[in-house]
Amino acid sequence: MKIKSYERKAHYYETDQMGMIHHANYVHWLEEARIDYLEQVGMGYKSMEEAGVFSPVLSISCRYKHMVHFDDVIRVQMKLAEYNGIKYKISYRITDAASGQVRALAETEHCFLTREGKPMNLKKSHPAFDAVMESLLGVESGQDEAAAGTVGVR
Amino acid sequence: MKIKSYERKAHYYETDQMGMIHHANYVHWLEEARIDYLEQVGMGYKSMEEAGVFSPVLSISCRYKHMVHFDDVIRVQMKLAEYNGIKYKISYRITDAASGQVRALAETEHCFLTREGKPMNLKKSHPAFDAVMESLLGVESGQDEAAAGTVGVR
Amino acid sequence: MKIKSYERKAHYYETDQMGMIHHANYVHWLEEARIDYLEQVGMGYKSMEEAGVFSPVLSISCRYKHMVHFDDVIRVQMKLAEYNGIKYKISYRITDAASGQVRALAETEHCFLTREGKPMNLKKSHPAFDAVMESLLGVESGQDEAAAGTVGVR
Amino acid sequence: MKIKSYERKAHYYETDQMGMIHHANYVHWLEEARIDYLEQVGMGYKSMEEAGVFSPVLSISCRYKHMVHFDDVIRVQMKLAEYNGIKYKISYRITDAASGQVRALAETEHCFLTREGKPMNLKKSHPAFDAVMESLLGVESGQDEAAAGTVGVR
Numbered sequence: 001m002k003i004k005s006y007e008r009k010a011h012y013y014e015t016d017q018m019g020m021i022h023h024a025n026y027v028h029w030l031e032e033a034r035i036d037y038l039e040q041v042g043m044g045y046k047s048m049e050e051a052g053v054f055s056p057v058l059s060i061s062c063r064y065k066h067m068v069h070f071d072d073v074i075r076v077q078m079k080l081a082e083y084n085g086i087k088y089k090i091s092y093r094i095t096d097a098a099s100g101q102v103r104a105l106a107e108t109e110h111c112f113l114t115r116e117g118k119p120m121n122l123k124k125s126h127p128a129f130d131a132v133m134e135s136l137l138g139v140e141s142g143q144d145e146a147a148a149g150t151v152g153v154r
Numbered sequence: 155m156k157i158k159s160y161e162r163k164a165h166y167y168e169t170d171q172m173g174m175i176h177h178a179n180y181v182h183w184l185e186e187a188r189i190d191y192l193e194q195v196g197m198g199y200k201s202m203e204e205a206g207v208f209s210p211v212l213s214i215s216c217r218y219k220h221m222v223h224f225d226d227v228i229r230v231q232m233k234l235a236e237y238n239g240i241k242y243k244i245s246y247r248i249t250d251a252a253s254g255q256v257r258a259l260a261e262t263e264h265c266f267l268t269r270e271g272k273p274m275n276l277k278k279s280h281p282a283f284d285a286v287m288e289s290l291l292g293v294e295s296g297q298d299e300a301a302a303g304t305v306g307v308r
Numbered sequence: 309m310k311i312k313s314y315e316r317k318a319h320y321y322e323t324d325q326m327g328m329i330h331h332a333n334y335v336h337w338l339e340e341a342r343i344d345y346l347e348q349v350g351m352g353y354k355s356m357e358e359a360g361v362f363s364p365v366l367s368i369s370c371r372y373k374h375m376v377h378f379d380d381v382i383r384v385q386m387k388l389a390e391y392n393g394i395k396y397k398i399s400y401r402i403t404d405a406a407s408g409q410v411r412a413l414a415e416t417e418h419c420f421l422t423r424e425g426k427p428m429n430l431k432k433s434h435p436a437f438d439a440v441m442e443s444l445l446g447v448e449s450g451q452d453e454a455a456a457g458t459v460g461v462r
Numbered sequence: 463m464k465i466k467s468y469e470r471k472a473h474y475y476e477t478d479q480m481g482m483i484h485h486a487n488y489v490h491w492l493e494e495a496r497i498d499y500l501e502q503v504g505m506g507y508k509s510m511e512e513a514g515v516f517s518p519v520l521s522i523s524c525r526y527k528h529m530v531h532f533d534d535v536i537r538v539q540m541k542l543a544e545y546n547g548i549k550y551k552i553s554y555r556i557t558d559a560a561s562g563q564v565r566a567l568a569e570t571e572h573c574f575l576t577r578e579g580k581p582m583n584l585k586k587s588h589p590a591f592d593a594v595m596e597s598l599l600g601v602e603s604g605q606d607e608a609a610a611g612t613v614g615v616r
Binding site: 011012013028031045 | 352
């Protein structure tokens, strides 16, 4: 399964007076990349919520390696690192799309909840979604892009 | 009826690389001031929503007069300028709490919706809320504070 | 001169508990569209700042017509409505890219400042930028796209 | 040294369509608490920057325990967990001010940079700031408040 990495420009309103992107905005980027990834594998988060599956964040961690500036194109590659029907863990690599240099490494953990906020085992409640998640285990987005070395050109 | 103005510090994450508060954040301040004002008059927005009254923004306008910087204490005075049961208009004055100088002037318009998103006439549906709104017409928050000239001292 | 409209999905983190996009985020969209427009005409905002031209927002107004929801693709068309070297005014039309329906109409006013925060007349200080601005007067982005009626297909 | 915990209401614009505070906003709260803490110990972040000391975030981690809702008062207690002149680590405890229940546990790491972005050893460059940091090692804000059990009453 080939999944594209997520790319977009860093916005002006995401900068702070240190002249770089404020660290809190990276958390938004992780969510954007996550939702884009799910969309690509036919499991759009909107349709998940409509099907009664909510997936809140249990934890987040992010290590900032180098500053990102306004107008830089950031690229987020992500991998479903763990999944057992009840919880899952995603790891992220944020790079500068032009240079390929790492900007940040991150990880998020999630669970599944019903509309009423009750924990849910996707294996039992939504076997079709579960099958997709199982198939994604270990799959990293943007793999061929990196291999092809086309990152800096786009 | 005496209503206090709303004050808080401008946050670091609200700055941008021009070294001042990014203009989009003022929209947040208006909402904070509005909710604080409603709370003071016993019409907390949380309880309004629980009673099935939603009040979205129909329009917003803001004129930026002078920059606000990180750590500045901003003070928002507001006034219910118009109200007819169906819509209302609020005007705002954002000043620097230390100097009293105007930072921005703003206006928002709102209506009332049911939980299902249908327009609502507060006069008919919620007479108690309507009575509070009627009593607020023309009332500006922070009036005595200004009169007392204590603004710069706090 | 043909300038493309600006499009992107509404993010999950831009929603609020009313189940729609919070109104403050539209201010971000206007900025994104503005910067994308300037980029297209060879006047990238990053290079403008590097050339010592800063362009803060003097005023903003936005009229919300219909709700935008998570995952909707919004499309922003904009037009340089007024320009005289010292100030300029932009008008915006935010539509739903799929249906073409209007979501919001907005307007922003801007001036030019030096790095030190002094007002600047672009005609005198940066004739090349001024020439671009002059050529843009009245030009609306996304014109042909609309005429071609391809909006809903993309 | 007694340092007060940081408290404020969760804002409406911080909610998302799951009906709770979006997780990215907690990162803002940590910054607000951090700046408030530094202010209380006479080391306001604004004056630090004016003295040429910048302190970016190296890493952040946050474990979400229970949802926070609009209008809840959150309370952030923090502790300077590690400090060696070059880097420091802060741990945070976000609780519901009314009930005292834990909402999230977090940690951030920081370093010091010059205005030009060069790493800085505070012990050598700014002995006065260093002395304050040393004196704060292990000091948790809001200690007596908790001990007094007055949390729910305020």
